[in-house]
Amino acid sequence: SNSPFNIINSELIMAQCQVAVPRTFFTPPRVETLNLQMVCEPEQASQYPGSELVIKGSYRLQWFIDGIRERGLLFRGTFPYELDPRKIQREIATLLREPPRFFFEQPTLTYHPELLVNFRVSFETDEKIEELCSLAIDLVSGVITSNLLSEIANKKINPTPPKKHLEKRQISYREGFNSLLNHLKWQLQNHDDSWMQSAEARWKEEVTYLEAFYRENNSETTESESASDAETSFYRRLAEGYRKFQPIIRIHIVNVGLLYLPVIHYTLESYDGDKLPVLIYDPVRRKIKAN
Numbered sequence: 001s002n003s004p005f006n007i008i009n010s011e012l013i014m015a016q017c018q019v020a021v022p023r024t025f026f027t028p029p030r031v032e033t034l035n036l037q038m039v040c041e042p043e044q045a046s047q048y049p050g051s052e053l054v055i056k057g058s059y060r061l062q063w064f065i066d067g068i069r070e071r072g073l074l075f076r077g078t079f080p081y082e083l084d085p086r087k088i089q090r091e092i093a094t095l096l097r098e099p100p101r102f103f104f105e106q107p108t109l110t111y112h113p114e115l116l117v118n119f120r121v122s123f124e125t126d127e128k129i130e131e132l133c134s135l136a137i138d139l140v141s142g143v144i145t146s147n148l149l150s151e152i153a154n155k156k157i158n159p160t161p162p163k164k165h166l167e168k169r170q171i172s173y174r175e176g177f178n179s180l181l182n183h184l185k186w187q188l189q190n191h192d193d194s195w196m197q198s199a200e201a202r203w204k205e206e207v208t209y210l211e212a213f214y215r216e217n218n219s220e221t222t223e224s225e226s227a228s229d230a231e232t233s234f235y236r237r238l239a240e241g242y243r244k245f246q247p248i249i250r251i252h253i254v255n256v257g258l259l260y261l262p263v264i265h266y267t268l269e270s271y272d273g274d275k276l277p278v279l280i281y282d283p284v285r286r287k288i289k290a291n
Helices: 059-070 085-095 173-189 194-220 224-245
Strands: 005-008 012-021 030-039 074-078 102-104 108-124 128-138 248-266 268-270 279-282 287-290
Touching: 085 248, 085 279, 085 287, 108 173, 128 173, 173 248, 194 224
Parallel strands: 074 248
Antiparallel strands: 005 012, 012 030, 102 268, 108 128, 108 248, 248 279, 279 287
C-alpha cells in the first residue's frame, strides 16, 4: 500500500498505515492513521516496550495477509487436471522426437506448489523506464522458469488448493522468494545497458553547457567574491545534475501467487524389456523430461 515504514536494528519495524473505518450507527465512514511498532521474534518484544509481536497465527499477521489479498497482491489457485491416460499419451507422443519404443505403464498425478512473483523493475536516471518481470520457482524441484504467467493466461484456475495428490514442499516460501530475487538480480547484471549509456551522454552534454555558461559569466565577473559565488553555484548545480543522471535500478513487487500445478509421472517398459527412466510430463508447459 506504499505506507511509510522504518526498520531499526533489523529488528523493530515502525510503520504508519491508513485504515478505513466502516460506518457505524453514530459515526460516518472515515480513514484513520494507524501507527504500528512490530517485531517478529519473541525475545525482541521485551527489548522494545509497546511493540507488537507479529508471528504465525497472530492477529496482525492475518490482518496484513487479508489486506494484501483484498488489494490483489496475493493470490492462490490450482490448475485442475484430469488423469486420462490416453489423452496424456497422445500429448506426450507429440513432444517426442521419434515414435515411442516403449509401453506406458499406469501414470501417477501429483500437484507441485509453485511460487510466482511478478516484479516491476524501474531503470531510473533523469528518465524512467519500467519493465515487468515474472518469475516462478517449483517449491519441490527448485526449478526456476520465466514464462509461467503466459502459460496459465488462458487456463482455468480454481481458487482453492487441491484436496489430494499434493506434493510436499522441499523449499520454504522465504527461500523460494530469495531464489527468485537473486535470479532477477543475476538477469539484471546481463541486462541491456543502453539506458545508462544514453543517460551518460545526456549528463556529459549538460556538463558541457554548464561549463560554457559559467565560463562566460566568469569572464564578465571582476570581483573575487562574485567569482567565488559563481564557482560555488557551478559545483552545486554539477552535483545536482550528477544525482539526477545517476543510474538506479529499483525492484518492486507487483503481486505474488501460489499455484498448484499438475505433474505426471510415467514408468516405462521398453519393447526389449530394458529398464527405462521415469518420464515426467508437465501438462501446463507441455514439456517432458526423464528422471
